[in-house]
Amino acid sequence: MQCPRTSHPLKPVKVGGIKVYISEHSGGVFFDNQVLSNFTNPSELRAEVLAKHLRQFSAPLGDESARVKCPKCPDIVMMRRYFSPLRVVEIDECPGCGGIWLDTGELDTLHENHLSAKEREMLRIKMLEEHQAFHIDSPRRYKLSEQDGRSNLEKVFAIAADVISD
Template sequence: MKCPRTGSPLKTVKVGKIAVDISEECGGVFFDNLELDKFDEKHEIRGEVLVEHLTQFESVILDADNRINCPKCENVVMMRRFYSPKQVLEIDECPNCAGIWLDSGELELLRENFSSERERIAMCEKLIQEVDKDPDVIKQRMEHQNTIGNLETFTKVMNRLFTPRHYL
């Protein structure tokens, strides 16, 4: 695999029993699907070890807004999304393999700004509650429920029309 920022080969390193791919050119790191969960919380030792390992590579100033291709799925452009409801850090995620690319310094920033999984879930629930109170969301939900009601009525009528009738 190649670094999506520099095009240089990625090097596989094992942190604990987990293999991740790093760029020694720019200090970025690629996590396969669900691997980041084992590095993202501040109390996780392997995350601390990986952050320390990545600091030895010179951080190249890159335009993080440039869209990049997935190192694993070379022809797939990665999506940009926020890692948590706090919206502090945008990450690159592959829509095909769900791999995640973090640029230099982003793992450290992620670990500094994000709480435990339990706190993240609570934050998400709070955000959902806020969204549920939004007048536009309430209006759309009501319109959606009306549409479903109309479809159910239509289905009942169609079933009556096309159900064979048995005569005695």
């Protein structure tokens, strides 16, 4: 496998017993499908060791916005997506094999924005509440305005009735 940025060979390295593929040229790293989740929690030694190891390599990437091809599936262009609903860290994911490529510094950024399990759950509940509120709110608001309309109409009739009775 080659570094998708510099085409240098990726070096398979075992970190805490889990294999990742490192570009000792660009400081990027490739994770097989589902493997990244083992390295996202900065309080875990494995994640800390990998991030520290990657920091010693970094080469100018050139155009960072350029799409990269999956090191594992050379014909597939990786998709840029947000790592989490927080929309802070962008990662490259292969739609073919589910592998993930992180450029130099991206693992650090991911760690800086890491949420604990509790924070994640709170965010999930908050988003769920906002989502539900949106759906519950609109029919209720519609009903309210309907009632307002009726009561306004009733007022008009009441006034009209007064006018007529006078």
